Amino acid sequence: MRIVCPFCGERELGEFTYLGDAKPVRPTAGASEDEVFDYVYLRDNIAGVMSENWYHGGGCRAWLKVTRNTLTHEISAVEPAAGAGAAKVGA
Amino acid sequence: MKYSIFSLARAALSGHKNWQPTWRDATPKDRYDVVIIGGGGHGLATAWFLASEYGIRNVAVLEKGWIGSGNAGRNTTIIRSNYGLPGNTGFYELSMKLWERMEQDLNYNSMVSQRGVINLYHSDAQRDAYARRGNTMRINGIDAELLDLAAVKKMIPFLNYDNARFPVQGGLLQRRGGTARHDAVVWGYAHAASGLGVDIIQNCEVTGFIRDANGKVTGVETSRGRIGAGKVGMAVAGSSSRVAAMAGLRLPIESHVLQAFVSEAIKPLIPGVMTFGAGHFYVSQSDKGGLVFGGDIDGYNSYAQRGNMPVMEDVCEGGMALMPMIGRVRLLRQWGGIMDMSMDGSPIIDKTPVDGLYLNAGWCYGGFKATPGSGFVFAHLLARDTPHEEAARFRLDRFRAGAMIDEKGQGAQPNLH
Ligand SMILES: Cc1cc2nc3c(=O)[nH]c(=O)nc-3n(C[C@H](O)[C@H](O)[C@H](O)COP(=O)(O)OP(=O)(O)OC[C@H]3O[C@@H](n4cnc5c(N)ncnc54)[C@H](O)[C@@H]3O)c2cc1C
Ligand SMILES: [Zn+2]
Numbered sequence: 001m002r003i004v005c006p007f008c009g010e011r012e013l014g015e016f017t018y019l020g021d022a023k024p025v026r027p028t029a030g031a032s033e034d035e036v037f038d039y040v041y042l043r044d045n046i047a048g049v050m051s052e053n054w055y056h057g058g059g060c061r062a063w064l065k066v067t068r069n070t071l072t073h074e075i076s077a078v079e080p081a082a083g084a085g086a087a088k089v090g091a
Numbered sequence: 092m093k094y095s096i097f098s099l100a101r102a103a104l105s106g107h108k109n110w111q112p113t114w115r116d117a118t119p120k121d122r123y124d125v126v127i128i129g130g131g132g133h134g135l136a137t138a139w140f141l142a143s144e145y146g147i148r149n150v151a152v153l154e155k156g157w158i159g160s161g162n163a164g165r166n167t168t169i170i171r172s173n174y175g176l177p178g179n180t181g182f183y184e185l186s187m188k189l190w191e192r193m194e195q196d197l198n199y200n201s202m203v204s205q206r207g208v209i210n211l212y213h214s215d216a217q218r219d220a221y222a223r224r225g226n227t228m229r230i231n232g233i234d235a236e237l238l239d240l241a242a243v244k245k246m247i248p249f250l251n252y253d254n255a256r257f258p259v260q261g262g263l264l265q266r267r268g269g270t271a272r273h274d275a276v277v278w279g280y281a282h283a284a285s286g287l288g289v290d291i292i293q294n295c296e297v298t299g300f301i302r303d304a305n306g307k308v309t310g311v312e313t314s315r316g317r318i319g320a321g322k323v324g325m326a327v328a329g330s331s332s333r334v335a336a337m338a339g340l341r342l343p344i345e346s347h348v349l350q351a352f353v354s355e356a357i358k359p360l361i362p363g364v365m366t367f368g369a370g371h372f373y374v375s376q377s378d379k380g381g382l383v384f385g386g387d388i389d390g391y392n393s394y395a396q397r398g399n400m401p402v403m404e405d406v407c408e409g410g411m412a413l414m415p416m417i418g419r420v421r422l423l424r425q426w427g428g429i430m431d432m433s434m435d436g437s438p439i440i441d442k443t444p445v446d447g448l449y450l451n452a453g454w455c456y457g458g459f460k461a462t463p464g465s466g467f468v469f470a471h472l473l474a475r476d477t478p479h480e481e482a483a484r485f486r487l488d489r490f491r492a493g494a495m496i497d498e499k500g501q502g503a504q505p506n507l508h
Contacts, residue, residue, distance in 0.1 A: 018390050018506055020392070037490070037491050040490075043332070045344055047333055070392050
């Protein structure tokens with residue numbers, strides 16, 4: 001598996017770190033216990049196309065949003081993630 | 092059939108042409124008291140203990156592929172009970188005790204080999220952590236020995252003791268740990284369970300749940316038709332999220348790939364199972380001579396059942412750090428298996444919020460050694476509707492309740508466990 005970083009070009013997997021499913025959105029300060037539990041612990045764990053957060057630590061050090069098929073490892077899109085850090089991604 | 096020295100001799104004298112199939116390949120009935128989804132080690136062990144311990148024999152095990160096609164036949168076969176946290180310690184020891192009598196119980200040679208498991212340590216802090224774990228084990232009646240450098244050198248003289256960065260300082264040894272022949276474990280359970288009347292149904296994929304007006308699960312839809320059930324137990328290893336989703340459940344689980352590697356056969360070298368504590372590398376030698384080894388998971392969600400290069404490289408580097416002389420040994424085979432990684436790295440054995448549906452999931456690195464114990468406690472749960480005391484902490488709601496069993500102290504980040 002290789003990832004085409006929008007800033008650095010095609011690089012080998014070892015340069016990147018995985019954060020996980022990009023879908024869960026950090027709850028706001030007033031969120032209920034259920035919402036926090038859901039965000040921290042529950043996952044769709046998709047068998048198929050999934051949107052996920054990767055960090056290009058061995059390159060430009062940007063957070064990326066990668067669209068990848070978990071059944072085949074095929075990557076269909078890589079975009080810069082919103083915001084600067086993991087906590088802000090998708091927020 | 093019953094195996095004995097005479098049955099072996101008889102088969103040998105007749106040119107090994109008269110062996111009988113070891114279990115009945117059953118066709119599904121309309122209804123069972125208990126239906127188990129997943130014909131891996133855990134599902135089959137559950138069925139065996141339901142029949143042998145709890146007297147429930149109207150049981151079916153439904154397997155979408157063939158017996159042993161999942162992780163039961165893909166793992167590196169290590170068994171041990173050297174866990175430190177309450178919940179794990181007692182459970183894995185229960186499992187170890189069942190390994191020790193498995194062959195007699197099942198009348199099947201699963202080649203349980205207690206050749207010893209040693210975890211090497213490379214720093215003072217790691218020694219202290221291992222000493223503590225060893226003490227926890229001994230307090231709980233489990234064997235553990237903390238070895239110093241001289242003792243390790245005597246036992247494993249060929250390690251690289253000149254590694255300046257990760258010097259071997261000693262190790263924590265569990266002599267009762269070791270390996271078992273993974274395929275024979277599933278064949279043995281299938282053989283014994285089938286002998287007690289359990290139906291083992293291969294090529295039968297569960298595609299949905301049948302539910303009554305109150306939402307209770309009353310059966311399953313399968314590729315071979317509808318099958319009614321008093322209770323349904325899931326033991327589908329890396330497919331837990333997918334099967335649970337058919338009942339509308341979301342789980343605290345991600346699916347990750349773990350790779351295994353086998354080298355060409357060499358003369359006997361590795362005495363038992365060794366783990367390199369400064370990285371993640373574990374190795375044993377199969378009875379055929381191949382070095383069997385592995386390391387970390389690949390680190391991202393996967394259902395692809397194959398791994399990627401960075402982990403291969405990392406695993407081989409771990410091996411080379413410990414034993415530079417294996418650098419000229421050729422790698423023969425490599426494969427991947429899909430495992431459940433739960434949010435704290437520990438298993439889940441519990442009723443689900445859906446009436447009639449029971450869950451056995453979240454098995455990561457520890458799932459093979461857990462096979463007999465998992466079957467025993469899951470059968471208990473299915474038969475009695477209360478958790479077995481050694482599995483009472485493997486609750487599904489422990490994440491919400493803050494009662495995690497996080498051996499590695501990594502928090503809710505499955506790829507780091
Ligand atoms: C490479 C590797 C090395 C490992 N090494 C070790 C080790 O050394 N020691 C250790 O303790 N553990 C190890 N493990 C972990 C261990 O192998 C697993 O946790 C354990 O085998 C899982 O339980 P199981 O045997 O029941 O799973 P499986 O054998 O995977 O059984 C689950 C079964 O469910 C079936 N199934 C799935 N969905 C459906 C459906 N819808 N309908 C019907 N059937 C279905 C699958 O086909 C499968 O056969 C390793 C795992 C891997 C991948
Ligand atoms: Zn980059």
